[in-house]
Amino acid sequence: MTRYRQNPAIAAKRVDDDLFLVNPENDDIYFLNAIGAGVWNLLALPSTADELAATLAAAFPDMARDRLEADVARLVSDMAGRALILTGG
Amino acid sequence: MDLAFPEFGASVRFEGTESLIGELARLTYGWHRETAPVAAGSSADICVARTNGGFRIATPELWPEPEEYDNICDILAAFLADLIALGLARRTDWQTLHATGVEYGGGLLVFPARGRSGKTTLAVYFAACGWRVFADDVLPLVEGGRRGFGIGVMPRVRLPLAPASAPGARQWIDRRLGLANEACAYLALSGDELAPFGTTAPVVAVLVPARRKNASPVLEPLSRSEALRHLLREKMTSPAPAVQTLEIFGHLVETVPCYRLVYEDASMVPAMLRESLPVAIS
Numbered sequence: 143m144t145r146y147r148q149n150p151a152i153a154a155k156r157v158d159d160d161l162f163l164v165n166p167e168n169d170d171i172y173f174l175n176a177i178g179a180g181v182w183n184l185l186a187l188p189s190t191a192d193e194l195a196a197t198l199a200a201a202f203p204d205m206a207r208d209r210l211e212a213d214v215a216r217l218v219s220d221m222a223g224r225a226l227i228l229t230g231g
Numbered sequence: 232m233d234l235a236f237p238e239f240g241a242s243v244r245f246e247g248t249e250s251l252i253g254e255l256a257r258l259t260y261g262w263h264r265e266t267a268p269v270a271a272g273s274s275a276d277i278c279v280a281r282t283n284g285g286f287r288i289a290t291p292e293l294w295p296e297p298e299e300y301d302n303i304c305d306i307l308a309a310f311l312a313d314l315i316a317l318g319l320a321r322r323t324d325w326q327t328l329h330a331t332g333v334e335y336g337g338g339l340l341v342f343p344a345r346g347r348s349g350k351t352t353l354a355v356y357f358a359a360c361g362w363r364v365f366a367d368d369v370l371p372l373v374e375g376g377r378r379g380f381g382i383g384v385m386p387r388v389r390l391p392l393a394p395a396s397a398p399g400a401r402q403w404i405d406r407r408l409g410l411a412n413e414a415c416a417y418l419a420l421s422g423d424e425l426a427p428f429g430t431t432a433p434v435v436a437v438l439v440p441a442r443r444k445n446a447s448p449v450l451e452p453l454s455r456s457e458a459l460r461h462l463l464r465e466k467m468t469s470p471a472p473a474v475q476t477l478e479i480f481g482h483l484v485e486t487v488p489c490y491r492l493v494y495e496d497a498s499m500v501p502a503m504l505r506e507s508l509p510v511a512i513s
Contacts, residue, residue, distance in 0.1 A: 157456045158455050
């Protein structure tokens, strides 16, 4: 399974419970809601999408697991595509 | 005739269009321009020339091909847009928003919104109620985003004007209609009504406009995160890196009150704010 981790070059600014990420390579600004910000925080340590989904499922037991897994997979794929997170441990 | 507009870092050549310079002066307030011949072998940043049927503007840094217009109102609107765009790309001290800016008690209310959203209409009705306008479309922020910067361009309204409920508002506008064509008109505001170029004032609130059918004007709570997303969406070209932009706009939403301004009739907004703002921004 692919492991993801934060790209250390990314700048982050928290406002309320949300997070704004900036990739200085291309000046893209990326918005994460509270749950997305949680994923980002978890990626301070290398994690797989399954591990991220499991952690979130424990924190949000009322959320459907399959929906959570799909959302996490989509989010990490998008963030990886924008080089906000890197692959490899 | 070659002119330099030092605040925008741009040179302009008027070829057979020198008569536009006087018209331009009536559409701006507090602008400086200098006669400054473009060096031989160089070209001006903007060239405004005559054609058989009208005018042609060439701004190679922005557009690969010249544009042609058949009336003075449109050529000057294009000229102002290009000159300001050049300035935005060169002014490292500006972080600029698509926004209306209106003076309130020595401070500045910022209404970030995109094109055709009614920003100019709001600005004009504020002016009609005695509030000085800083901007109806392009509002630079300076000093780390703490202050708004007036660029001294007269508001340009689309015609026909929408009906207004506030008594006397339409008549006030009609008395100030200036250079116009069938689609739009510049207003001719006085120095008390439009802040001259370079005037600054501290930002005291961010009010994100939201037009809703049949809505009476009201201020609704807006999270700082949502306000920041609006500011980032309305950010205009800047030579500053995005990290700096995020810091500046982020600091702004963390230090001034942010609201959603819901309304349908812009002419009714100033009266509502006059009542609400003393509490809303206290």
